[in-house]
Amino acid sequence: MLLIRRFEEKAGQLYGLGLIGGFCHLYIGQEAVAVGLQSALDGDKDKVITGYRDHGHMLAYGLDPKVIMAELTGRAAGIAQGKGGSMHMFSVEKGFYGGHGIVGAQVPLGAGLAFAQKYNDDGGVTLAYFGDGAANQGQVYEAFNMAELWKLPIIFVIENNQYAMGTSVNRSSAEDQLYRRGESFRIPGLQVNGMDVLEVRGAATVALDWVRAGKGPILLELKTYRYRGHSMSDPAKYRSREEVQSVREKSDPIEGVKKDLEAAGISEDEMKAIDKEIKAIIGEAADFAESSPEPDPDELYTDVLVEQY
Amino acid sequence: MPIELKMPALSPTMEEGTLAKWLVKEGDEVSAGDIMAEIETDKATMEFEAVDEGTIAKILVPEGTDEVKVGTVIAMLAEEGEDAADIEASPQTSKDEPAESQPDDPPPAKTAAANTIAKEDSKPASLRVDPDVPEGTEMAKLTVREALRDAMAEEMRADERVFVMGEEVAEYQGAYKVTQGLLEEFGGRRVIDTPITEYGFAGIGTGAAMAGLRPIVEFMTFNFAMQAIDHIINSAGKTNYMSGGQMRCPIVFRGPNGAASRVGAQHSQNYAPWYAQIPGLVVIAPYSAADAKGLLKSAIRSMDPVVFLENELLYGHSFEVPVLDDYSIPIGSARRVREGADVSIVTYSIGVGIALEAAEKLAGEGIEADIIDLRTLRPLDKAAVLESLKRTNRMVVVEEGWATCSIASEIAAICMEEGFDDLDAPVMRVTNEDVPMPYAANLEKLALVNSDKVVGAAKAVCYR
Ligand SMILES: Cc1ncc(C[n+]2csc(CCOP(=O)(O)OP(=O)(O)O)c2C)c(N)n1
């Protein structure tokens, strides 16, 4: 979680310096969600798909911070050779299917991944993450229906950070208890404290058991919060600083774990050492991302189609 | 080592900003997350947060300074253990000496397209305004963003049936601030925030239009209208015809279209050719603020469904707009933005800026370009295209989009079919490269159309 936090802070800085362009959506505040859920997955057969707020998911999945940061700066060494950028990153090798810029699109796509898992009978499960805002897209419900109808092995994960850009859940959702959104499709839902990594991990285990037992999809609503603006260009005028500050003080996922570790007898020094190590990793990733070369101009035309005609 | 605090880039298209206010003073201690300053971009006022902790040693750019370039050192921060008083303004703080403090690769602040938006001043004075505007009309400098807002506000004042809906149009004041102030003036009944459900609200808007209202549906960008394209084409575009003229659909679908800056393949696409293919739709894509205003007003008044394609990179650009009580421009007429006898350049939207820049370069080599801004893409002003061809006998079409099945292809076909005898050279299309938009700064620049490519094509058709 600390790695994600420090990575995102660094990304914010690099954006400010003009080294990262376009849209850049930070995951700060939501770290426990990806870390808690992904820690319960089977890396060999499970698959993950999410939206544009994807840096944290990739780090939680064990991808190298260097190649993620290099993608953010648009360099050849980036995970998508600099062609995708912040919102569009993929690692098929690791079962990470993106990184999608169109709100809601990853939900039916995720159901498709699960369809293939069931079709191949490989025992894998797909985790499809989407936001509270995305939860209002029609295609989400079309996917719910088919996923339950065909008992696809998928966990629908709503990361409810309470805002979709400037619109709060209450201003956009007739049913704001999002874990109930699967009810009319007979998909069970759980509401989970997404600021507590152990609670998230627990919910992941319950959900995975359900799906792996062949009972079809399950819906998790993770209540969480993003501290930063929606993207780097959001002035976040729709909420007060006090609101943000109070979440930070009361339920920061990293501070929470720190307390647990203290209680378990981990010393301040040991934690400082972790902090230092992470700072070094991030520093190295940033240096790499700043200094590695841009893609070769010839890359402009590569990977448009697979075959030659 | 003291840390240099630099003017941050706060949005994909920001190149400079105003340092509106310092919230800290020299000697103050800050920790990560503290707000140090307020910075105004063209879209919004943003807070500038500290990422490191330390003491503010020097403030180098005073508050109230305009046009501070991204990357300028604005203050120095002393780290723990350093004495703030010892820190001098570092030598490389001057704007024209970026050397050491800058990364090796200069930040890709601008895209090729942004770079090539010609300064309005470079246009000949006689061509700045629409010929229909009476001589001596007072002019005001407005951004495209303001012009669009004014058009909506004026039409909403004039007609109670007009309302705006879309994502973030009300309380957030528009994702790109185009609807700024409308909620305040017209209230929540007529300025409506929707959930993120493009298919749903495009359908609701279309139904409301069928029932006699005059909806303006804003798409945050036209990339997201892909979710709604069924209602735009199948519901809005075909109703009048299928009902034998009984059921009208007076709706405007508007929002930014085309490449912005560094937002990658899913967010950078020109949909003009998609919509322009559909009989039953009107498609408009203006360049200047005056055209944006005049044409949007006409679009709102039209009894037909209109797809109104704006361009994000143009939103912040200022143009002269006639100060008239009711300035509207007829749909379906192109405009000559520059006169020349040697080669015609036909274009629209951001392509006009690229064409103007190319024309300057061509003029330096003795080639005078006749530039036609199509403004409306359906119905297309064929007569204007053919008339220009008659004058110059050579044509280049400039389009920020792909060449295949494009507006440029359509213009070429028209010239073949109806202007063949006037052609002294093949019509050339100058467009983006035929690839999804890459993210990397260097590749994006290569992918986009630019004025040098236009100059090359213009010279080729002039056999020079
Ligand atoms: C179809 C579509 N519509 C609109 C957008 C613009 N947009 C990008 S993110 C976003 C908000 C999404 O909020 P939410 O689903 O809650 O996810 P969060 O950003 O909070 O993680 C919007 C409106 C888009 N990318 N795609």
Ligand SMILES: [Mg+2]
């Ligand atoms: Mg959200």
